[in-house]
Amino acid sequence: xxxxxxxxxxxxxxxxxxxxxxxxxxxxxxxxxxxAFMGNTIIIVMVIANTHLHTPMYFFLGNFSLLEILVTMTAxxxxxxxxxxxxxxxxxxxxxxxxxxxxxxxxTSFLILSDVALDRFVAICHPLRYDILMSWAMCIRLxxxxxxxxxxxxxxxxxxxxxxxxxxGNIINHFFCDNAPLLQLSCSDTSLLEFWDFMMALAFVxxxxxxxxxSYGYIVTxxxxxxxxxxxxKAFSTCGSxxxxxxxxxxxxxxxxxxxxxxHFVEVNKTVALE
Numbered sequence: 578x579x580x581x582x583x584x585x586x587x588x589x590x591x592x593x594x595x596x597x598x599x600x601x602x603x604x605x606x607x608x609x610x611x612x613a614f615m616g617n618t619i620i621i622v623m624v625i626a627n628t629h630l631h632t633p634m635y636f637f638l639g640n641f642s643l644l645e646i647l648v649t650m651t652a653x654x655x656x657x658x659x660x661x662x663x664x665x666x667x668x669x670x671x672x673x674x675x676x677x678x679x680x681x682x683x684x685t686s687f688l689i690l691s692d693v694a695l696d697r698f699v700a701i702c703h704p705l706r707y708d709i710l711m712s713w714a715m716c717i718r719l720x721x722x723x724x725x726x727x728x729x730x731x732x733x734x735x736x737x738x739x740x741x742x743x744x745x746g747n748i749i750n751h752f753f754c755d756n757a758p759l760l761q762l763s764c765s766d767t768s769l770l771e772f773w774d775f776m777m778a779l780a781f782v783x784x785x786x787x788x789x790x791x792s793y794g795y796i797v798t799x800x801x802x803x804x805x806x807x808x809x810x811k812a813f814s815t816c817g818s819x820x821x822x823x824x825x826x827x828x829x830x831x832x833x834x835x836x837x838x839x840x841h842f843v844e845v846n847k848t849v850a851l852e
Contacts, residue, residue: 584747587672589665591752592632597637603660610653617642625696634815637693640720640824644686651679652753665830669739670678672754675737679753681727684781691785693819695719698792698838699813702799727781734777743764839851 592599624630624639637813652675659665667675699710724805744764751758760767796816 584669584743586666586668586747587754588748589655589667589752589754590748590750591657591659591663591665599660604656606653606660607657610649610657613649614646616647618638627666632683633696633713633716634693637689637696637720638819639696640694640723641686641689642684644689647799648679648682648686651675651682660697662665667754669700672759673735673739676738676756676759677731680734680756681731684727684777685724687785688726690819690823691788692716692719692723694789694823695821697796697816701796713786718781730780734773741767741770770850780846786823 593600595602620642621639624635696711700707703710738759741763742765743762745762747762749758749762760771800809800813
């Protein structure tokens with residue numbers, strides 16, 4: 578008989594509120610997933626194959642595209658399969674593994690975005706020193722740190738979840754093992770864990786956002802000093818796609834995770850998590 582405080586599996590409610598209509602979500606969600614997968618794959622192939630794109634900015638963007646593929650692979654394929662079945666379960670170990678990789682990869686994505694911001698800052702504000710400051714050795718160090726730090730920090734985070742007492746049932750009101758729904762099932766004192774989560778969100782999300790914000794502050798100041806409108810437009814054109822990624826990524830993640838406490842609007846969170 579399974580220990581009630583340590584369930585052998587969790588039930589994922591997913592989009593059960595749609596009832597039998599949730600099967601209709603399969604087609605649109607599958608299409609969006611495949612488009613995102615193919616788009617990011619094309620970016621990676623182009624960055625590798627085209628020697629003109631062997632620059633620091635595209636190196637970081639290639640890393641970001643790979644992360645986008647991996648993050649979606651941790652949750653979306655299972656969500657799609659669950660739309661077609663009535664028994665939506667995930668093993669306890671599978672849930673912890675999904676939690677670990679989803680948040681590790683997601684945190685890495687934001688650090689890579691801040692690396693792109695640093696690259697644009699050096700390129701626009703210090704163009705004569707660009708090759709020295711953004712050498713390939715430096716790019717590899719920045720990317721390596723962005724990948725390593727979240728995966729190391731998430732080890733104690735996921736271990737702490739594994740040892741919680743889940744005595745409020747095993748039904749997760751989400752389509753994957755998200756943080757808040759998991760904590761809601763625990764009868765352990767999670768106040769310290771929630772504070773730790775909040776600090777980790779500050780460390781990875783808000784700190785990288787601050788780096789991006791400061792970098793673009795200097796970039797805007799430098800662009801305003803450029804005498805010609807065409808020169809300013811050329812400088813800004815290299816930042817447009819990055820700013821779009823920054824806005825979408827940071828706004829949705831800050832809404833979802835940089836909020837202490839458990840009182841989240843779960844149904845709203847499901848929708849925002851798909852962005």
